[in-house]
Amino acid sequence: MTRTEESGAGGVDPRQLWRRQDRPRRGRRPAFSREAITTAAIALADAEGIDAVTMRRVASEVGAGVMSLYSYAPDKETLLDLMIDQVSGELPTSGPLTGDWRADLKTIGRDQRAHMLRHPWLPAAVQARRTLGPHTLAFLEHALTALRPSGLAGAARLEIFAQLTSFVAAHVAYEVGQARAAQDPGRAAAEALYLAEVAADGDHPELAEALAGAAGRPGDPDAMFDRFLTRLVDGLDAG
CATH class of the missing domain: 1.10.357.10 (Tetracycline Repressor, domain 2)
Structure with missing residues (x-):
């Protein structure tokens, strides 16, 4: 399937995206983790806005080839899902509740x-x-x-x-x-x-x-x- 940087497909099965181990789906293991790639994309979006986040630009930020990123995120929509969830880890989830x-x-x-x-x-x-x-x-x-x-x-x-x-x-x-x-x-x-x-x-x-x-x-x-x-x-x- 042909991939484009601005693909709106985002058709990854959530079970594959969130349940699988942090490894590429095929081929030799790259020297990058999904978390590192997502962190670079977040930093780019924070600094320059979401329009600055393209697969090519993120690959450049981490020093990887674009094809290496596709092992973890087949398109920008999937990368955005990864970004949203990673920053959601900053939100408090275990604080005491008042009952009110x-x-x-x-x-x-x-x-x-x-x-x-x-x-x-x-x-x-x-x-x-x-x-x-x-x-x-x-x-x-x-x-x-x-x-x-x-x-x-x-x-x-x-x-x-x-x-x-x-x-x-x-x-x-x-x-x-x-x-x-x-x-x-x-x-x-x-x-x-x-x-x-x-x-x-x-x-x-x-x-x-x-x-x-x-x-x-x-x-x-x-x-x-x-x-x-x-x-x-x-x-x-x-x-």
């Missing part, structure tokens, strides 16, 4: 946000695929355990965790985008001036009221995230 499922779920959401901010490529990656690696499943198990006191059925707990993860990913993507926009002070000043004019034109009274209220709120990103997280979690129905 809403409080514990908020802690999990904060952990996810901090994790995604460390790896800004993650929000887009996790929303585009379902990764079933051991680290990912360990964190999922931790979240489902935290939700058990809610009394919800397992399927509902899965849905809540998916809802939380989607919210955190979207919020971090917004934060990262806003941080980049803030690097252009001229653009920020122009936008502020424009919104002030719109608020004063009399045609947008609701927006004017909202902007006036926002002016008095602290601009701390942690406080903003906590407000949004509280609204989400406290609004969940445990019935």
Whole structure:
């Protein structure tokens, strides 16, 4: 089968990907491990963004031939799965739970946000695929355990965790985008001036009221995230 660096196939059987030993599927054993290759890809994505991660570029980073990488990841989609699961090993899965499922779920959401901010490529990656690696499943198990006191059925707990993860990913993507926009002070000043004019034109009274209220709120990103997280979690129905 012809392989391309940007293949969207990602058709590897999860049993082969996650259950097999760390060895190439055929031929002589290369002088590289799957973990080392994945670590190099993560470092590249952290530094330059996910678009910089190609099979050829990762091979160059580890000093391997491209064909050696295909023994471990047949395409970029599989490599992304490996990357997501490896960084998921950074998430806490054994910390004590309080038994207050809403409080514990908020802690999990904060952990996810901090994790995604460390790896800004993650929000887009996790929303585009379902990764079933051991680290990912360990964190999922931790979240489902935290939700058990809610009394919800397992399927509902899965849905809540998916809802939380989607919210955190979207919020971090917004934060990262806003941080980049803030690097252009001229653009920020122009936008502020424009919104002030719109608020004063009399045609947008609701927006004017909202902007006036926002002016008095602290601009701390942690406080903003906590407000949004509280609204989400406290609004969940445990019935």
